[in-house]
Amino acid sequence: MYRIGIDLGGTKIEGVVLDADGQEVVRKRIPTEREHGYQHILRRLKSMHDELAAAVKGPTTFGIGTPGAISPRTGLLKNSNTVCMNGQPVKADLEKMLGRKIEIQNDANCFAMAEALLGAGQGKKLVFGVIMGTGCGGGIVYKGEVFTGAQAIAGEWGHMCIDPHGPLCYCGQKGCIETFISGGGLEKRYVEKYGVKRPLKEVEAAYFAGEPQAVEFMQWFFDRFGRAVANLIDILDPDIVVIGGGVSNFKAVYIEGVAAVRKYVFTDELQTPIVKHQLGDSAGVLGAALVGI
Ligand SMILES: [Zn+2]
Numbered sequence: 001m002y003r004i005g006i007d008l009g010g011t012k013i014e015g016v017v018l019d020a021d022g023q024e025v026v027r028k029r030i031p032t033e034r035e036h037g038y039q040h041i042l043r044r045l046k047s048m049h050d051e052l053a054a055a056v057k058g059p060t061t062f063g064i065g066t067p068g069a070i071s072p073r074t075g076l077l078k079n080s081n082t083v084c085m086n087g088q089p090v091k092a093d094l095e096k097m098l099g100r101k102i103e104i105q106n107d108a109n110c111f112a113m114a115e116a117l118l119g120a121g122q123g124k125k126l127v128f129g130v131i132m133g134t135g136c137g138g139g140i141v142y143k144g145e146v147f148t149g150a151q152a153i154a155g156e157w158g159h160m161c162i163d164p165h166g167p168l169c170y171c172g173q174k175g176c177i178e179t180f181i182s183g184g185g186l187e188k189r190y191v192e193k194y195g196v197k198r199p200l201k202e203v204e205a206a207y208f209a210g211e212p213q214a215v216e217f218m219q220w221f222f223d224r225f226g227r228a229v230a231n232l233i234d235i236l237d238p239d240i241v242v243i244g245g246g247v248s249n250f251k252a253v254y255i256e257g258v259a260a261v262r263k264y265v266f267t268d269e270l271q272t273p274i275v276k277h278q279l280g281d282s283a284g285v286l287g288a289a290l291v292g293i
Pocket residue numbers: 158159169170171172173176178
């Protein structure tokens with residue numbers, strides 16, 4: 001059985017076919033062209049699927065990974081950054097177009113699935129994957145399967161509040177984890193604190209060079225990271241936490257950040273590995289293939 005996976009993003013649609021051993025046999029990439037609207041995106045997804053299916057001989061499974069989630073209550077896509085797709089019955093429409101059953105999963109869940117089965121979490125029973133990029137998403141994989149929850153929000157730790165007086169989040173609440181420790185959140189907080197925009201890479205380099213302002217900012221970040229991840233471990237106690245997204249490139253996260261987790265977690269000795277992803281940008285599309293039906 002071959003596995004077709006498509007990662008639907010705001011700017012590109014990436015597709016892959018995996019063989020039975022999880023090895024990649026085909027990969028393709030086309031622009032999303034979301035400015036042409038919902039029906040156009042559906043047609044692009046169909047043509048990508050058809051091309052991938054034609055590239056291999058034999059039966060296939062099919063999964064799509066995308067930001068947002070299909071509401072189990074309404075069957076409509078919600079929380080997508082490709083806003084023309086929100087409120088649309090994407091799954092039902094595509095199933096009709098393609099004449100087959102498909103699975104659609106949140107991109108963070110796909111990331112967690114790929115890292116659990118093919119990346120840093122291989123061999124672990126309970127994997128929590130977090131993406132600290134523009135926003136802050138998360139996914140739970142238990143025994144090789146995504147755990148989505150009753151309302152399809154399991155793993156959405158980015159919108160847990162760690163400060164009720166904190167900054168306003170796009171979700172309408174204040175002080176969500178995302179507003180502090182996502183790449184986008186960190187950039188905003190830096191501007192707020194110091195009045196200048198500064199690339200995070202540069203802030204980290206200045207931190208290692210001992211610049212007082214950067215040290216202060218990074219220590220503030222480690223503290224928030226520590227609280228956020230400690231809360232998560234207190235509830236889920238996963239076998240591993242795998243980090244993706246731009247912030248995962250901070251080397252200090254795995255030293256000082258983890259030290260802060262150790263400080264706040266409800267155990268005398270933190271044993272949970274907190275590690276960087278292994279699959280890079282490919283995790284989304286590989287995960288989409290792995291969740292397919
Ligand atoms: Zn929020």
